[in-house]
Amino acid sequence: MIKVQKLTKIYDMGKVKVKALDGVSFNVVNGDMLAIMGKSGSGKSTLLRQMGLLDLPTTGRIFLGRYEVTRLAESTRAGLRLKYLGYVFQEYALLGELTAHQNVYLPGMMLNNKGKDYKKRATELLKLVSLGKRVHHYPKELSGGEQQRVAIARALINSPKVLLADEPCANLDTISSGMVMETLARLNQDMKVTIIFVSHDPSDKQYARHILTLGDGKIISEDGSPA
Amino acid sequence: MTRSLKVAALLAFTSVTKGNFRIALLTMLILILVALNLLFVPGLLDGLAWGANDKLINTYSGDLLIESDGANHYIANVDQLMTAIEQIDGIDSATARNYLGTEINFEGKYTGAAVFGVNPDTEKNVFTIADYIIEGSYLNTDDTDAILLGVQLAGADRPDLELYSRSLQNVHAGDRVSISYANGIEKEYTVRGIFYTEFIQTDLQAFISEKEFQSVAPLLTNNASTIHIKTIKGANTEDIINQILSTTNDVKVMTWEDYAGLVHSMTASFNIIEVIMDTVNLLVAGITIFIVTYIDVAHRKRQIGIQRAIGITPAAITLSYIIRAIFYAIISLALAMLIYKFGIIPLEAHYPFHFPFGDVYLRMIPFVLIRTALMLFIVSIISALLPVHGVIRTKIINAIWG
Numbered sequence: 001m002i003k004v005q006k007l008t009k010i011y012d013m014g015k016v017k018v019k020a021l022d023g024v025s026f027n028v029v030n031g032d033m034l035a036i037m038g039k040s041g042s043g044k045s046t047l048l049r050q051m052g053l054l055d056l057p058t059t060g061r062i063f064l065g066r067y068e069v070t071r072l073a074e075s076t077r078a079g080l081r082l083k084y085l086g087y088v089f090q091e092y093a094l095l096g097e098l099t100a101h102q103n104v105y106l107p108g109m110m111l112n113n114k115g116k117d118y119k120k121r122a123t124e125l126l127k128l129v130s131l132g133k134r135v136h137h138y139p140k141e142l143s144g145g146e147q148q149r150v151a152i153a154r155a156l157i158n159s160p161k162v163l164l165a166d167e168p169c170a171n172l173d174t175i176s177s178g179m180v181m182e183t184l185a186r187l188n189q190d191m192k193v194t195i196i197f198v199s200h201d202p203s204d205k206q207y208a209r210h211i212l213t214l215g216d217g218k219i220i221s222e223d224g225s226p227a
Numbered sequence: 228m229t230r231s232l233k234v235a236a237l238l239a240f241t242s243v244t245k246g247n248f249r250i251a252l253l254t255m256l257i258l259i260l261v262a263l264n265l266l267f268v269p270g271l272l273d274g275l276a277w278g279a280n281d282k283l284i285n286t287y288s289g290d291l292l293i294e295s296d297g298a299n300h301y302i303a304n305v306d307q308l309m310t311a312i313e314q315i316d317g318i319d320s321a322t323a324r325n326y327l328g329t330e331i332n333f334e335g336k337y338t339g340a341a342v343f344g345v346n347p348d349t350e351k352n353v354f355t356i357a358d359y360i361i362e363g364s365y366l367n368t369d370d371t372d373a374i375l376l377g378v379q380l381a382g383a384d385r386p387d388l389e390l391y392s393r394s395l396q397n398v399h400a401g402d403r404v405s406i407s408y409a410n411g412i413e414k415e416y417t418v419r420g421i422f423y424t425e426f427i428q429t430d431l432q433a434f435i436s437e438k439e440f441q442s443v444a445p446l447l448t449n450n451a452s453t454i455h456i457k458t459i460k461g462a463n464t465e466d467i468i469n470q471i472l473s474t475t476n477d478v479k480v481m482t483w484e485d486y487a488g489l490v491h492s493m494t495a496s497f498n499i500i501e502v503i504m505d506t507v508n509l510l511v512a513g514i515t516i517f518i519v520t521y522i523d524v525a526h527r528k529r530q531i532g533i534q535r536a537i538g539i540t541p542a543a544i545t546l547s548y549i550i551r552a553i554f555y556a557i558i559s560l561a562l563a564m565l566i567y568k569f570g571i572i573p574l575e576a577h578y579p580f581h582f583p584f585g586d587v588y589l590r591m592i593p594f595v596l597i598r599t600a601l602m603l604f605i606v607s608i609i610s611a612l613l614p615v616h617g618v619i620r621t622k623i624i625n626a627i628w629g
Contacts, residue, residue, distance in 0.1 A: 049624055052536075054536055054623045054624055055622065055623070055624050074541070075540065075541070078535065078538055078539075078540050078541070079538070081536065081537070081538040082537075082538025083538075087536055087537065089533075089536075089627075093533045093536070093627070094533075095241075095530055095533060095534065096245075096530070097241040097242055097244075097245035097246060098237075098241050098245075102237065102241065106234065106237070106534075106537070106539065107537045107538050107539070109230065109233055109234050109237065110230055110231075110234050110538055110539055110540065110543065111230075111538070112230045112233075138245075154537065155537075158538075
């Protein structure tokens with residue numbers, strides 16, 4: 001379970017202070033598929049970055065299971081990102097000098113659990129996201145949808161408890177978007193991975209078990225009911 | 228650590244093979260130039276010092292030199308001493324010299340010179356002056372009417388000589404010159420030969436046979452002003468000096484380095500010049516590599532942010548840049564060495580630098596090679612580390628999204 005308690009994030013822009021998150025609290029149960037919806041600037045991506053341990057909140061707390069992970073040292077956060085969290089970025093964020101296969105197995109190589117063959121698993125994951133024939137292609141040789149599916153496979157390499165996806169379809173056409181979202185839904189259903197995704201596209205609601213809607217850094221509704 | 232190393236190696240490898248080729252080429256080009264400079268400057272200075280030392284030992288001082296240490300300026304009982312010296316292990320050969328101050332006159336031109344009485348046979352064993360005859364021939368043991376002149380005394384119609392204006396200017400082998408010795412004796416000699424060693428101190432000397440010297444200065448028979456010794460390569464100099472001192476009193480034994488203050492101070496100055504040039508060279512190299520790496524890292528800031536976001540540790544990312552820097556340094560050093568050894572050294576040997584003591588040849592010194600490699604690695608690593616460290620310290624979201 002992920003527990004978010006009174007999370008606030010204030011960006012200090014010199015003379016101006018911008019409150020991106022304002023006392024956000026909610027829980028995510030294991031195996032959930034949560035959609036964080038809202039207009040542009042509502043604080044969706046900021047919330048996901050705090051949960052993905054990519055940024056530190058100004059106040060508030062985040063729990064992964066029983067452990068608070070809000071203000072850990074960067075090396076510990078890096079370890080948690082590697083072991084327990086998978087992160088899919090809006091703009092694919094693949095490493096351009098690595099092949100699809102290398103992009104996927106790199107975090108596995110970093111973790112390198114004994115008995116796990118990360119290269120073999122990377123191949124399997126690429127097959128799972130229907131890219132079995134694009135294993136040795138470089139990102140620039142792949143379409144946007146294919147790159148995003150490579151990013152999903154990369155996020156899954158270390159069998160994370162939680163997969164966080166920040167507007168994974170924002171730069172994709174309708175067909176590619178559908179493939180990516182269906183892939184996420186399949187992973188949630190088949191592999192029981194907790195998935196939290198951010199989207200501003202109302203049609204993505206169909207893939208979610210629960211929906212959280214943000215407005216001006218606050219939760220304005222949960223599953224359609226006002227907070 | 229092994230995991231970080233494996234990840235770092237993969238990142239470094241892909242960065243080299245798939246990264247910006249022009250940046251890699253520019254970095255290596257700078258490193259090659261720096262390495263060439265680091266090899267060339269000491270190689271030239273060492274060649275200079277080596278050339279000067281070689282000429283000094285083989286034409287002027289010998290490996291060891293014995294002088295009188297007493298009130299008398301001459302070494303007494305030279306014959307016995309020479310016999311004893313030649314028995315000492317590690318000594319190849321020895322030659323005794325006597326000299327008198329003179330004034331040499333040729334067709335109304337005068338120049339002052341020290342004329343040495345020498346045994347031509349033993350001289351040839353210790354010195355290589357006989358190899359530098361440019362006119363006529365070397366002295367014979369029985370010569371009583373012959374003199375051998377250094378080119379800086381004879382002039383030999385070579386106006387390009389350093390001391391031509393104070394020389395006799397037009398003397399050639401076969402000419403007759405008149406000598407006024409310091410003891411008042413005046414004699415005429417035929418110039419047997421002229422030598423040109425290119426070591427000015429040697430080329431200012433004149434030689435007559437020992438037999439002739441004894442006729443000019445009979446009181447100095449069985450005396451010598453100096454004894455010059457050639458040692459066997461690798462011999463223990465200190466041991467030889469102690470053995471010589473145990474055979475006779477009133478002498479002092481000097482190594483060629485003790486005797487040649489000029490070369491000694493020149494070598495010391497070369498070392499200082501080398502340190503200054505190396506420091507400046509490394510600073511320039513370090514700053515240049517830093518700028519190139521900084522631009523490269525700034526370009527890769529987002530990539531580094533992504534690597535951190537997916538769980539690659541800062542240590543692994545930093546290590547990847549170190550591996551890359553070492554790789555570039557190794558390739559650049561290897562190329563620089565090849566260019567230096569098979570390009571610059573042969574080219575310089577074909578068109579050598581000319582100095583007052585002769586041609587100077589570039590040298591490749593193993594110590595300098597190791598030092599160059601170390602300096603290049605250290606500069607490369609530091610220059611790569613600093614900008615990477617800066618990006619690693621940036622917040623992940625700032626690295627990825629600016």
